Amino acid sequence: MGKVFFDLGxxxxxxVAGPNARPGNPIGDGGPKLHTWMYRTxxxxxxxxxxxxxxxxxxxxxxxxxxxxxxxxxxxxxxMFDEGEVGWPEDAPFRxxxxxxxxxxxxxxxxxxxxxxxxxxxxxxSALAQAKHAAGDKDVRxxxxxxxVRQYLAAGLIDEGNLHxxxxxxxxxxxxxxxxxxxxxxxLTSPFAHLRxxxx
Amino acid sequence: MGKVFFDLGxxxxxxVAGPNARPGNPIGDGGPKLHTWMYRTxxxxxxxxxxxxxxxxxxxxxxxxxxxxxxxxxxxxxxMFDEGEVGWPEDAPFRxxxxxxxxxxxxxxxxxxxxxxxxxxxxxxSALAQAKHAAGDKDVRxxxxxxxVRQYLAAGLIDEGNLHxxxxxxxxxxxxxxxxxxxxxxxLTSPFAHLRxxxx
Numbered sequence: 001m002g003k004v005f006f007d008l009g010x011x012x013x014x015x016v017a018g019p020n021a022r023p024g025n026p027i028g029d030g031g032p033k034l035h036t037w038m039y040r041t042x043x044x045x046x047x048x049x050x051x052x053x054x055x056x057x058x059x060x061x062x063x064x065x066x067x068x069x070x071x072x073x074x075x076x077x078x079x080m081f082d083e084g085e086v087g088w089p090e091d092a093p094f095r096x097x098x099x100x101x102x103x104x105x106x107x108x109x110x111x112x113x114x115x116x117x118x119x120x121x122x123x124x125x126s127a128l129a130q131a132k133h134a135a136g137d138k139d140v141r142x143x144x145x146x147x148x149v150r151q152y153l154a155a156g157l158i159d160e161g162n163l164h165x166x167x168x169x170x171x172x173x174x175x176x177x178x179x180x181x182x183x184x185x186x187x188l189t190s191p192f193a194h195l196r197x198x199x200x
Numbered sequence: 201m202g203k204v205f206f207d208l209g210x211x212x213x214x215x216v217a218g219p220n221a222r223p224g225n226p227i228g229d230g231g232p233k234l235h236t237w238m239y240r241t242x243x244x245x246x247x248x249x250x251x252x253x254x255x256x257x258x259x260x261x262x263x264x265x266x267x268x269x270x271x272x273x274x275x276x277x278x279x280m281f282d283e284g285e286v287g288w289p290e291d292a293p294f295r296x297x298x299x300x301x302x303x304x305x306x307x308x309x310x311x312x313x314x315x316x317x318x319x320x321x322x323x324x325x326s327a328l329a330q331a332k333h334a335a336g337d338k339d340v341r342x343x344x345x346x347x348x349v350r351q352y353l354a355a356g357l358i359d360e361g362n363l364h365x366x367x368x369x370x371x372x373x374x375x376x377x378x379x380x381x382x383x384x385x386x387x388l389t390s391p392f393a394h395l396r397x398x399x400x
């Protein structure tokens with residue numbers, strides 16, 4: 001059986017979105033700075049554009065391809081869906097089953113390219129169970145936003161976290177780890193990460 | 201001329217000290233978890249104990265030795281000194297000139313092993329100028345706490361930051377980057393850091 005993981009960009013001061021996030025400004029003010037490493041890659045261009053590009057195969061590109069490849073299904077929160085619904089291309093950048101945790105019932109919505117959005121109104125456990133079934137042997141990605149990731153973290157349902165720490169201070173916005181009911185209960189295993197940055 | 205740098209341990213949720221920091225509990229509740237990688241090293245044992253140990257020469261050990269070697273003088277805030285004064289051994293773990301930013305005048309205090317504490321009552325610019333003079337060609341370390349590091353960051357006087365990110369969530373305490381007057385003015389240069397951790 002696969003793992004349940006998240007994979008998010010975060011500023012050095014801990015924000016995964018800037019202030020004023022909403023449809024049309026989905027990552028908030030300054031939020032796109034958290035993802036510039038990804039935007040540059042061929043894998044990202046292909047995912048959004050739906051066609052190969054001539055961008056080079058870099059380490060960053062390989063990292064994103066591995067994340068796409070391992071993901072057999074996606075779970076996301078209602079806000080992320082609302083923000084993405086107006087921004088994603090018709091050929092939505094998932095190409096597998098996506099389970100949206102929401103309190104608004106809606107028929108499944110199939111998009112070009114293999115993505116179908118399912119609207120789950122009976123909670124995070126149900127959404128995850130459906131995603132695991134759809135993913136088969138592959139992993140399930142908890143895509144975001146921060147609130148839904150925190151709900152799964154607090155419930156002890158996430159096996160692995162990936163954070164891409166950006167060399168930027170946002171100073172405001174949405175912090176991934178703020179508001180966990182019991183932060184000490186989240187036991188993390190990894191080496192210490194030694195970061196060095198120059199300041200101008 | 202040398203660089204001005206800081207070198208701090210930080211939790212994954214951004215804290216450099218836990219809550220309730222005070223003399224006798226200098227890094228706050230849970231704070232020692234931020235530094236376990238360092239406590240294990242031969243370099244740290246030598247610095248505190250004043251004598252060689254039989255601990256192995258690891259990568260972490262080499263990293264700490266480079267930080268010690270590059271440091272020609274140290275600047276710290278009054279709280280860090282107050283907390284350390286009761287905790288450091290008589291043979292204080294600096295072995296160079298230390299400049300304490302404070303509003304309480306006091307005669308220089310020479311310790312065994314080469315450390316002298318100087319109490320600077322005319323501000324951060326003066327403390328840094330004195331430290332640079334004492335360091336000669338070596339670098340100046342802004343040791344902490346968070347408040348004095350932020351003051352130097354806000355003044356644009358720090359060239360390099362080092363953060364050792366611990367696989368732990370503290371959930372409360374002192375965040376390094378909270379309270380900067382203009383976070384966007386701090387321009388950082390470094391690659392994105394890709395962190396992965398397992399959760400149990």
